[in-house]
Amino acid sequence: MLSLPEPIRHAIESGRAPSPPQVLLRLLQMVDDDSTTMARLAALVEQDAGLCTRVLTAANSPAIRRGTAFRNIESCLIALGTRLVRSIATCLSVQSLFDERTSSRSVDLAAFWTHSLLVAELSRSVASSAGQPRPDEAYLAGLLHDVGELILLSALGEPYLQLLAACPGESELSDRESAQFGVHHGQIGTWLADQWQLDSSFADGILFHHVPAEQIVSAAPLPQAVWLAHALASSSPAPAAIEELERVAVQMFGERHGQSLSSLRDAAAQRMQVFAEALGIAPPASAGDGSSSGLPRVLGLVGQHSSGASDGDAHSQMATMIGDKALLQPLQQDLCTLETDAELLLSLRESARILFDLNHVAFLLCAPDGRLTGQGIAGQPALFAQVSIVPEAPRSLAAAAALGGSITSSYEPAPAAAPSLIDIQFARALASSGLLCIPMPGRSRSIGVIVVGLSAGQHQRLARRRPGLSNFGRLAGVSLESWGDAQNVRQENEAATLAHFTHHSRRAVHEAGNPLTIIKGYLKILDAKLPHDAGVHHELSILGEEIERVAKIVRRLSEVPASGVGEALVDVSELLRELLLLYRQTLFDSRGIAVETSLPGQPIRVACDRDSLKQIVLNLWKNASEALSRGERCKLSLTADILHQGQRFAELKIEDNGPGMSEAAMAALHQPAQRQLGAERAARGMGLAIVGTLAQRLQIPLSCRSKAGHGTMIALLLPTPERAEQRRDHDSKHH
Numbered sequence: 016m017l018s019l020p021e022p023i024r025h026a027i028e029s030g031r032a033p034s035p036p037q038v039l040l041r042l043l044q045m046v047d048d049d050s051t052t053m054a055r056l057a058a059l060v061e062q063d064a065g066l067c068t069r070v071l072t073a074a075n076s077p078a079i080r081r082g083t084a085f086r087n088i089e090s091c092l093i094a095l096g097t098r099l100v101r102s103i104a105t106c107l108s109v110q111s112l113f114d115e116r117t118s119s120r121s122v123d124l125a126a127f128w129t130h131s132l133l134v135a136e137l138s139r140s141v142a143s144s145a146g147q148p149r150p151d152e153a154y155l156a157g158l159l160h161d162v163g164e165l166i167l168l169s170a171l172g173e174p175y176l177q178l179l180a181a182c183p184g185e186s187e188l189s190d191r192e193s194a195q196f197g198v199h200h201g202q203i204g205t206w207l208a209d210q211w212q213l214d215s216s217f218a219d220g221i222l223f224h225h226v227p228a229e230q231i232v233s234a235a236p237l238p239q240a241v242w243l244a245h246a247l248a249s250s251s252p253a254p255a256a257i258e259e260l261e262r263v264a265v266q267m268f269g270e271r272h273g274q275s276l277s278s279l280r281d282a283a284a285q286r287m288q289v290f291a292e293a294l295g296i297a298p299p300a301s302a303g304d305g306s307s308s309g310l311p312r313v314l315g316l317v318g319q320h321s322s323g324a325s326d327g328d329a330h331s332q333m334a335t336m337i338g339d340k341a342l343l344q345p346l347q348q349d350l351c352t353l354e355t356d357a358e359l360l361l362s363l364r365e366s367a368r369i370l371f372d373l374n375h376v377a378f379l380l381c382a383p384d385g386r387l388t389g390q391g392i393a394g395q396p397a398l399f400a401q402v403s404i405v406p407e408a409p410r411s412l413a414a415a416a417a418l419g420g421s422i423t424s425s426y427e428p429a430p431a432a433a434p435s436l437i438d439i440q441f442a443r444a445l446a447s448s449g450l451l452c453i454p455m456p457g458r459s460r461s462i463g464v465i466v467v468g469l470s471a472g473q474h475q476r477l478a479r480r481r482p483g484l485s486n487f488g489r490l491a492g493v494s495l496e497s498w499g500d501a502q503n504v505r506q507e508n509e510a511a512t513l514a515h516f517t518h519h520s521r522r523a524v525h526e527a528g529n530p531l532t533i534i535k536g537y538l539k540i541l542d543a544k545l546p547h548d549a550g551v552h553h554e555l556s557i558l559g560e561e562i563e564r565v566a567k568i569v570r571r572l573s574e575v576p577a578s579g580v581g582e583a584l585v586d587v588s589e590l591l592r593e594l595l596l597l598y599r600q601t602l603f604d605s606r607g608i609a610v611e612t613s614l615p616g617q618p619i620r621v622a623c624d625r626d627s628l629k630q631i632v633l634n635l636w637k638n639a640s641e642a643l644s645r646g647e648r649c650k651l652s653l654t655a656d657i658l659h660q661g662q663r664f665a666e667l668k669i670e671d672n673g674p675g676m677s678e679a680a681m682a683a684l685h686q687p688a689q690r691q692l693g694a695e696r697a698a699r700g701m702g703l704a705i706v707g708t709l710a711q712r713l714q715i716p717l718s719c720r721s722k723a724g725h726g727t728m729i730a731l732l733l734p735t736p737e738r739a740e741q742r743r744d745h746d747s748k749h750h
Contacts, residue, residue, distance in 0.1 A: 019206055020197040023170070042066070044149065046097050056100070057089035070095070073365045127165075130185075130248060130309030131158055133283055137244035138220075140279045145240065145268040153240045156220035160241055161185075161309070163203030163221070167192070168311060185249065185309045189225050201225055228259075232266045239267045247280045249309070359498055360392060363491050367465070371477065371484065375445040375468035379404070379413050380495070381461050387413055396444035399466075402437065411435045413464040416452035420461070422481055422488075425449030426474045442468055449474065453484050455492030462492040534562055557593050584736060585625045586618040587665060588653055594632060595651075602636050607645030613652035619665050621733035627709050628733075634702040635669050635729060642727075643673040657732060659716065664732035676721040683707065684719055684729075 042059055045051040060066050067088060074091035085091045092100055138157030142150040167175045178195060182188050189199040201222050208218035220241035223234055231242045246260055257277050264276060360378055367373040377395040379387040385406045389399025408415040412423040412435070425438065426449055442450050445468025453465040465488055469477075477484065542555045591614060603610045621628075639649050650670045657666040683703040710717045710731065721727040 019202070023196060023198050023203075042100075044152075046100055053089050053092050056092050057087070060088050060092070069369060070100070073368065126309055127161065127311045131161055133248045134158070134160055134241070134244045136283045137247050137279060138241050140283065141243050141247075141264075142237070142240040144279065145236065147236050147240060149237075152217060153220070153237055153244075156217050156237060156241050157244050159204060159208070160221050160224045160245060161200060161204070162207065163200030163205075164188075164311060166203050166207060167196070167200060171196070179310055182310065186225075188310065199225075228263045232263065236268075243267070243276075247276060248283075356495070356498055356502075357393060359494060361394065363465075363494075364394065367467070367487065370487070371480065372473075373451075373467050373469065375447055377441070377445065377466045377468075378463060379466060380463035381406075381417065387417060387464060398440060398444045404437065409435070411437045411441075412450055412452045413438075413441075413466055416454045416464050417461045420454050420456055422451065422453055422484060424451045424474055426471055441466055444468075451477070451484075453488040455488045455495065457492045457496035460496075462495050465491060538562070554596065557597050561597060583625060584620045584622060585628060587621050587628070587667065587733060588614050588617075588619045590625070590628065591632065591651065591653065591667075594629065594636075598633065598636065602640040603649060606640060606643070608640065608643050609646075609648040611648060611650040613650070615653060615655065619653060619655045620736060621665050622736045623713050623715070623734060627713055631706050631709050631715075631731070632667075634706050638702050639669065639671050639673070639727075642676075643671055647671065647673050659732055663735050663737060664716075665735060667731045667733055668728065669730075670726065670728045672726040675723040675725060676719070676727050681719050681721060684710075684717060 042056070045056055045059060060070055070088060070091045071085070074085045074094045085094060135154045135157035139150045139154040142153035147153065164179075168179075174195075178191055179188075182191055189201060192199040201224060205218045205222040208221055216235045216237045219235065220238040223231060223238045224242050224245045226242070228246075231239055234242070243260065243264055246263075257280070260276055363378075364376045367376050377389060377399050378392050379389050379399065379402075380392070382388055382403070387404040387406065388402060389395060390403075392399065404410055404414050406414050406418055408418050412425065416423045425434070425442065438450055442448060445466070447468030448470050449468075451467040451469055451474060453467065455462040455465060538555055538559050542552060542559075545551065545555075591612075595610070595612070599610060602608075636649075643649060648671065650668075652668045652670075654666045654668070657664045680703060684707040707717065709715075714734065716732040718730050719727070
């Protein structure tokens with residue numbers, strides 16, 4: 016651990032250093048680790064009271080909770096899911112670095128935060144481009160690389176202020192700090208990281224960001240990423256300077272270094288320029304070589320421009336909004352991973368709670384006719400689903416925000432007209448005295464409005480963060496628009512695929528139907544020609560029935576699936592004998608597989624679709640036939656009057672003494688057939704999936720027991736006529 020000069024250590028320890036984020040950093044690492052269990056995550060979260068509060072609040076929000084409140088951290092984490100937990104941790108990690116105590120109005124921190132954020136974004140980009148596993152950690156190391164300057168400013172006061180005033184740029188700062196105080200800001204930041212017990216590589220990223228190029232090439236990847244990001248942010252964009260850094264990057268990362276440094280730097284600079292323009296404040300003045308000094312500057316010192324309190328407010332706003340930019344950065348990345356609009360709106364709602372302390376949030380989205388409605392959005396008062404607001408400014412604050420593209424609120428100077436009644440209703444529904452409406456603009460149209468319930472005091476506290484709220488609304492709008500566009504493309508592709516499949520399936524049905532019809536006709540002719548005592552008429556009848564069943568299956572290829580199947584009374588005992596007569600030789604006898612049967616002599620009637628039951632049995636027999644070897648056996652048994660959950664069934668059981676089934680094969684029995692992908696589309700997996708789908712459709716309880724080397728047992732509970740009647744009565748009462 017780095018040793019500081021005693022006066023410096025005493026000054027720092029008597030000041031207010033930032034609180035340690037190691038719990039949050041460790042949480043980020045654990046969430047990214049596939050082997051991490053929820054119990055381990057919960058044990059870590061419970062070490063931080065602030066994080067516990069956020070997790071409990073998010074999990075018990077109306078959008079998440081269904082029923083009883085969550086009382087322990089593990090159940091909260093399970094309810095939230097790793098995506099939202101990661102978003103919470105990332106936002107809180109960065110938020111802790113932008114505490115208000117670093118935004119003193121007597122100090123201009125605009126250049127400092129601009130430089131720090133630029134280095135942070137470049138650190139993440141360099142780490143990702145180089146294939147490093149934790150780019151978020153590089154981002155935080157880049158953001159903290161100059162934190163020692165703030166600590167020295169807080170601890171030493173006037174002497175350090177004078178040093179900053181006399182220093183032309185950061186490149187000379189370290190030498191001047193060491194000469195005057197015996198320590199430089201990189202060492203101070205490293206000392207703080209050591210106090211926080213952060214990973215040594217993370218601390219080294221802070222310590223080494225000023226070392227010469229010939230030294231950094233021998234460092235670990237994370238310090239290299241921060242060094243290169245700092246060099247890019249501080250250097251002239253001249254081709255010679257970038258070329259030299261490219262040479263160093265190749266030495267450090269070799270083939271792993273992908274995107275050019277010039278493009279990385281340009282992209283980061285462009286993001287910063289757009290951000291500054293959104294604030295209406297010009298970026299900090301550049302040094303003569305084209306780079307920003309990146310140093311905190313004291314307002315009002317000799318030789319520095321000061322225009323009084325208004326400048327102080329502007330610089331304080333810049334520092335606050337740079338912080339908001341850092342807070343929105345991880346959220347923007349997380350939103351790209353969400354798969355549904357419900358997930359996206361939930362993430363936005365919880366992010367508003369975390370980032371801006373907004374606890375009463377609802378959404379109104381623009382319908383195709385331009386009206387604003389909350390219909391179909393979960394987790395908000397029912398009133399929002401009932402309204403359809405005409406897009407006219409006097410109608411409501413939400414309509415005014417959507418039309419004007421700017422934030423509106425109940426606490427603005429009162430207009431001449433009386434307040435809209437719908438605004439009063441919204442405020443009451445959100446249990447608040449007033450509203451804040453944040454527009455969500457898309458790339459070319461309005462996507463909707465975020466409606467926030469808040470008090471006058473909350474509104475006043477948010478006054479300095481209005482640009483950040485506007486950026487949040489813009490991020491929400493673009494994210495929702497992108498998700499909607501992706502859904503439209505997906506639906507168009509699905510429609511095109513369906514049309515293509517329908518066309519080819521109809522051709523197949525037509526081409527297969529002709530020979531099946533010819534075969535059926537030939538069987539009838541053959542049956543008529545054979546003598547009555549030939550002994551094969553029954554077999555021909557069964558064969559004709561099977562051909563008709565195959566024809567029905569083929570015809571269904573070009574039909575929209577029916578909502579249900581026709582039930583009839585089927586003598587399942589007779590049905591099994593007919594199938595054995597037709598398929599036993601092919602499936603079992605020819606393969607040397609013994610067949611044992613235990614079928615009652617009397618009829619056992621069940622209420623289900625005859626063809627579907629045939630398909631279930633044949634698929635199970637076919638799977639057994641393919642799995643068993645010569646000399647092994649398959650047993651078929653049928654038992655009446657089985658009592659299950661107070662209801663009577665007939666049990667059809669198929670057992671074998673073969674090799675057993677894998678977990679994936681057994682799972683296929685409980686998955687829809689269309690969800691079997693890749694290798695699981697093999698005949699065995701697909702056949703079992705079809706069995707599971709048909710059993711589910713016929714409401715036939717199905718169980719499977721299998722053990723490697725000891726065989727498999729599959730049992731079906733077939734509904735008796737009494738059970739089917741009870742089921743129909745139940746369905747009629749509930750529809």
